[in-house]
Amino acid sequence: MQIGVPREIKNLEFRVGLSPSSVRALTEQGHQVMVETNAGVGAGFSNTDYHAAGAAIVTAAEAWQQAMVVKVKEPLPKEYDYLQTEKLLFTYLHLAASRELTEALMRSGVSAIAYETVEKNNRRPLLTPMSMIAGRLSVQFGARFLEKQQGGSGVLLGGIPGVSPGHVVVLGGGIVGTEATKMAVGLGARVTLVDINLDRLNQLEELFGARVQLLYSNSANIETAVSQADLLIGAVLVPGQRPPTLVPRSLVEKMPNGAVIIDVAVDQGGCIETIRPTSHSEPVYIEAGVLHYGVANMPGAVPRTATEALNNSTLPYVLKLANMGLKALDKDNALAEGLNVLNYQLMHPAVKATFPDLV
Ligand SMILES: NC(=O)c1ccc[n+]([C@@H]2O[C@H](COP(=O)([O-])OP(=O)(O)OC[C@H]3O[C@@H](n4cnc5c(N)ncnc54)[C@H](O)[C@@H]3O)[C@@H](O)[C@H]2O)c1
Known part of the structure; x- marks a missing residue:
């Protein structure tokens, strides 16, 4: 699969969706990873580190064009235009806190899986x-x-x-x-x-x-x-x-x-x-x-520690999504709990309960 990693644009957010070691794990399994220029600099990872791990260094638009986009924070309004094509988005979303983002995701046709609702044995491993x-x-x-x-x-x-x-x-x-x-x-x-x-x-x-x-x-x-x-x-x-x-x-x-x-x-x-x-x-x-x-x-x-800690938890799911696409949700209940938006519809019960008029 082709995977994009955009630079986070939220104020004072220095974390990055994939660390160089996660990129390496993905490229070793035959996936292609496109990392936006300087996406990891705030967390202490240079473009050279990503290149050495097998990534291509690209523009924001190119990173967003890929079949799966892995991020840290929810897309901001400036990024909504990138959501136009059908793709998989894997990141923190906190949709209950933003009707605007919920509507933007529903309009876009994107399949959005939220880190915070991935749930295993009543625990939230990505939180x-x-x-x-x-x-x-x-x-x-x-x-x-x-x-x-x-x-x-x-x-x-x-x-x-x-x-x-x-x-x-x-x-x-x-x-x-x-x-x-x-x-x-x-x-x-x-x-x-x-x-x-x-x-x-x-x-x-x-x-x-x-x-x-x-x-x-x-x-x-x-x-x-x-x-x-x-x-x-x-x-x-x-x-x-x-x-x-x-x-x-x-x-x-x-x-x-x-x-x-x-x-x-x-x-x-x-x-x-x-x-x-x-x-x-x-x-x-x-x-x-x-x-x-x-x-x-x-x-x-502590973006360096936080990026590595987040990646230790997200990488197994990123690999499943890269290898199987949305079929990974059928094989992994925890990941299925993460699904918030699919086919222009709200999927997660808590988000549905927050915005009943959007169901
Ligand atoms: N500010 C940040 O950057 C940041 C980062 C991570 C988590 N958090 C927040 O930290 C908070 C705690 O998260 P967590 O992962 O430890 O949650 P948790 O569910 O693991 O622990 C919460 C604890 O609060 C206890 N509790 C509930 N009601 C209580 C009461 N009336 N008196 C005393 N204890 C009570 C529960 O029994 C439980 O042990 C959450 O609000 C979480 O969103 C904030």
Whole structure:
């Protein structure tokens, strides 16, 4: 199959759909890959790297002309014209968030498979690596914003012998929360994790033993923990819903001056009342004396790692699609769950439920 990899044009998006090693895996199986000039530069992959992996370096229009297009982010309005011919599009789409894009895909005749709805055993394998990265970054960023010169309280999360470590409170012990906890424990911080799912708390005890205080999620426990937190990480998810507001403004006001909030769940609305979306260029603001970080695409800060992590998860599906085309969906239920648009029609139940008038 002929596969195109356009450069991402979304502001400050440096990831790329296929890494050179994925290109090599595809060309080794006889596929042809056309990569747009400089598509990988932001992630640290040069045109020469792609050429060495067997790709041809082409223009944006040529990359978009291929039978399958592999991307990272959803097509933007400037790219809608490229969607005119029948082709396979494999990327993050988040259609429920954009009626405009949903209609553009339906008009185009494209077969669109969304990374975020590929589902295996009730898990979303193409979202997991990004949640892992965001969880790990949350502690890295938190430690940085606690520095005095960044506006923080000047607490070193790990402390040193003779000085108490910082206190990290993690709300939600799923993928993001677990990775954040691993990093915080690794730094030597005191860590409290709160989750509403007792089975999950039991699993986390297996992982962290007595090293982490594991608390059931209720307002009393949250109030005690958060009012003493140097770093508060929001990592709650209720699938398909806006997360509950677990930390009201009145509790933020009780946090130490110069404490840091990283609400990773901000992409779904956030679980801390005072959070609002921020960007990589202006990541924090101060409210009630507390630094707030609300970047909704945290993995964009580490495009090299994020591209490789994403490719490790997407490549098996890209290979199946390249080898079998749409027939791959009949052989792979997880991939079939990813189908959002086919033959000018909406296919995914959740997107249909969001836009019933388009069905
Ligand atoms: N900002 C970013 O760049 C970025 C990147 C990746 C993921 N995310 C977001 O991070 C959030 C978490 O993702 P995840 O993959 O860890 O989800 P997950 O489903 O693995 O974990 C969510 C956890 O929240 C817990 N939870 C639900 N309700 C709760 C409550 N009332 N109190 C305490 N815990 C509760 C669940 O039991 C679960 O353990 C999601 O909103 C996701 O979209 C953001």
